[in-house]
Each structure stands twice: as structure tokens, then as C-alpha cells.
Amino acid sequence: MTNVTEDLKTEASLAPALPLERQGSGRRRSRSRKEITSRRVNLLCYGLLAVLVAGLMVPFIWMVSSSLKLNNQVFTVPIQWIPEEFIWSNYTEIWSRIPMMGYIQNTLYLAVIITFLQVLTGSLAAYGFSKVRFPGRDALFLGYIATIAVPWQAYMVPQYIMMQNLGLTNTFWSLILLQAFGAFGVFLMRQYYMTIPDELCEAARIDGLSEYGIWARVILPLSKPALASLALLTFVNTWNDYMGPFIYLTSNRLWTVQLGLRSFVGQFDAEYAMIMTGSVISVIPILIIFLLGQRYFIQGIATSGMKG
């Protein structure tokens, strides 16, 4: 947990320099002026960070606190951070107010399928782009990168016309087809594969492994961190996606958590507490996944620097 930093280091060459430095500073004469100032700086940093993080967390704290109140207690003057009485029933009632379970199932279904396809086809293509040499490969990859730079809004309409003609609007198919073959996954995986030495593949070839064998038995096991990063980023992006479902899924039966929550807000404008309850529920899965895999998130973003 404390060493998220270590994962960020892509350059292994930097590593030897660090322990030396750390050791040196530890051995210095105790109570030197420098040490006292650095301790002061650290303390100051803690203080600053604590204030900052507390400030940043206020919306979340307010969300959770409001979800445990009665509607008329959400906006009290002055603000009540801890409810007088905890209304836990908000959390049982919401399931009967909106088909939350159905929304969660839909979102989960979409997120799992899209993540699986993205990781599978992305890692395959990344292998082709990084470890197999053939003419036209680099030009093709450039095409992939170029489309990452084109704003999605620019081709949103042709995509929509296409899906309409295929009769796939208002089905999960539209979202799966649009999001599962992203250039982003290929890019992220390739970035990682480039750091795996070609000699490894070469050795496996000499040992008689086919290219598919190398991908499955050498590269995949080695790229677990990258696979995890891509899987987590894709899953979270799909779970939180609003515009895709908003454009393509019109019938309530197919709605995702985001759409359900949004329509709940529209319909029950003044039910502040209940709306906050729904918000908390929509965030919990992400919180769990995030806490399980936060180092991979950070790694994935640090290495690719791209939004999904």
C-alpha cells in the first residue's frame, strides 16, 4: 500500500540509486539541522495533505451522510454531518423504488463482456504489433494511434447510423461491438510488451513454441500487471459510462446503473436522501474494485497516460 511509487518506476535502472541514497541519509549524525528541517517539512506536508484530502472527500462524506437522512434533513442550516437518526431503511427501500438490481445486472453483464473482449483481442493484437515483424505493421499501428486522437464525438453519428442499420440500437450488442475493440487496449498492452525483451520470445521459438504458444505461455504470464491494468480501467470505464448507454439503450429493461440513477433523479426530484442512497450504491462496486486493484490503476495510467 505504501509503495505505490515503486510500481510507477518503469526504468529499473533507477532502482540501484535509491537504496544507496536512503541509507546515506539515515546514517547522518542525528539531530543535524538538515534532519530537523526535513522533519518539519514532512510534518507540514502531512498537515497540508490532510486538509486537502479532507476537502476533496467532502462531497463523498456528504453523499454518505445524506443517504442516511430523511429528505427534509438533507438541507438543514447549519449542515448536519452526522444524522440525528440513521435512516437505514433508505438502503432497503430503494430496491423497490427503482429496479436497481436489474440495472446492476445489466451493467455487470456489459462490463464483464467488454472487459473480457478488450483484454483478449487487445493483448493478441499487441503481440502482433510488438513481437511479430511483417510489412505494413507499423503503418497500421499508426492508424490505431491516430484514431485515439480523433474525438469520439466526431464519429459518434456514423457509428449510430451504422448500428441503426444493423438493427442493433437498443441492444447490448451495440455497446459491446463499439467498446470491445478499442484502440486503447492495443496501445496499452503494446506499451508493456515492448518492455519484454525479444530474446525471451526468440528463446521460446528455438525451443519449438509456436507464436500462439509464446503469446499464451510466455507473454501473458509476464504481462499480468498490464492485463490487470487494462482489465480494471476497462471495467471501471464501462461501469461508469454514461453517454454510450444514454445513446443506445432506450428501454428501461436494458438500462445500466448510471441511466437508472439519472432517471431516478429526474423523476423524484425532491427525494434527496433516496437519490444519495442510489449514488452511494452506484459507487460501492467501483470502490471495492478500486481498493483491490489500485496499484494497477495507477500503473496503467502512468504507463499509458490515456483515457479509455
Added chain:
Amino acid sequence: MTTQTLKRPKASRTGTSPRSQGNRKQARRTTLIGWTFILPNFLGFLAFTLIPVFAAFALAFMEWNSFSTPEWIGLRNFQEMFGSETFWIALMNTVGYTIGHVPLTLGLALLLAMLLNRKLKGIGFFRVAIFFPYITSLVAVAVVWNMLFNPTTGPINQLLEAIGIANPPGWTSSSDWAMPAVIITSVWRDMGYYMILFLAGLQAIPNELYEAAEVDGANAWQRFWNVTVPGLRPTTFFVLVMLTVSSFKVFDLIVVMTDGGPGRSTTVLSQLIYQEGITEGNFGYSSAISLVLFLIVLTVTVVQFKLQQRKER
């Protein structure tokens, strides 16, 4: 597909018999194998990204809606667009959002990264906490902030009144303050993401440089200015490009928070594309707006690249 290529043994890799015919065969085989890896992704990418991208460019010069057949009309969509007041408002709003969002996010992300780039106990917790807003569901974020921004009873205005501001802004219900409200929300949401990029950049700066500067008697500010800033230049450039591009594309946060209102005060370009193209079915006109958005994003990126190159010289 092409299962016969599956059983390709090490064969010519031993490299003893470089017969040219065998080599050519080998090369063709490798090409085929390369393609089988790429194909599953490429087919989907081709059909659902590449073709639509090209189609979008063609559509911009056509008159086409859900009922009519497509007809080539040259620049008429663009004429109509440049004569439309809504287009200019949306463009100015998009620019305004970018001007507010980019420097604030960049500055705060850098500041946070500097604070978080040290070996302190529990630093991981702070990093995670600051990053968390970025992956929180957008609807929840928008809903919570809308309530925080509630002009009469919301916590933000309560706080402002408590510190002596008599007439706090109306935020999302005022056409002057709706955009700042959206910007505040988006900065809060995005800075953790860019903070991570900066953090990665900071950690790539060799420690020796700082030590050398210290030996030379550089104070903290000089170290920052002469070591950190140059060391971070590639990251800053990258963040700047990413931020600007993403700001020009801003869409869902606005849809969920204000839906472009009140009035047209927060309507942005991508929203116009959505409304014209998908709600109204004016495919051609909407694609013309898309093309403008694309050209803006492209220009901004190219200009930033040029500036970056000049700085490096």
C-alpha cells in the same frame, strides 16, 4: 482461421540454409501469423472506429437526415453552421470551459504530485484518496455536486455566507455561474488523474540531479526551477495536450449536471453534435460540427507540439 499456420516449428530460425525461396515463404508465413494476431481486434476496430471516422468526414459535406437519401451539398452545412448563433455560443462555451479547466487542473495536479512525491508513511492512502474522484461514477458526482451547489440551502453557499459573503452565486441555476460550477466539479474530478501522470514524471527525474544541485548550494526554489521544471517538461507537455483535448470534448459531465442550461449558458460543441445528429437526425449538419471540433483539437495539438519543439531548442 488459417489454422494451418499454427504448427510452425522453429525451422529456419537456426539460420543455416538461407535459400531465398525459403526465406520468402517464411516471410509470408510470418505476415500471415502477424495478421491472425491482429485480426480479431482489427475487424472490430475497422468496422466500428475506422470506417465511421472516414464516414464522418464525408457526411459533413452531405445533406442527410433520417428520412432523406444522402445528397452531396459541398460547404452548405458549414455556411449554415457559421450563420447559427447556437453554434457560436457553444463554441465560446467550449473555449471558456477549456480556459477554466486546463490551467486549474494542471496547476493543482502538479502541486498535489509535488506534495505526494515523498517517502512518508501512509502516502499511499493520500494518493488513492485524491485519485478516487476520477473513477467515481459521473452521475453520482454530478448529482452530489448539484446538491452541494444548491443556491439557497446547499453547503457551499452556506459556507460562503458563514464567511461573510452576503450574496453568494446562484451556481447551476444562474447563467453566469453555471459554467464555473461545472468547471469546479470537473477540476475536482480530474486532478487526481493528472496528478498520477505528474507523479510518474517526477519519479523519472534522477535523484542525483537534486543532490548535485544541493551540493552546488541551490535552495528549494532554485531546485524546483532548475531541476523539477525541466525534468517535468515532457510530462507537462503531455498533460497539457491531453487536458486541452479532453476539455474540448467535454460532454457527459455537462449533460448530466446542467444539460447545457440555464438557457444556453453551458451548451458545448459535443452536445450540439449529439442533439443535431442523434436527437434531430440531421446527420450531415451534425458531422460538419464534428469536423470543426476535430479541426480545433488537431490545431491545438499541432500548435502545442510546435511550441514544445521550440522550447527544446
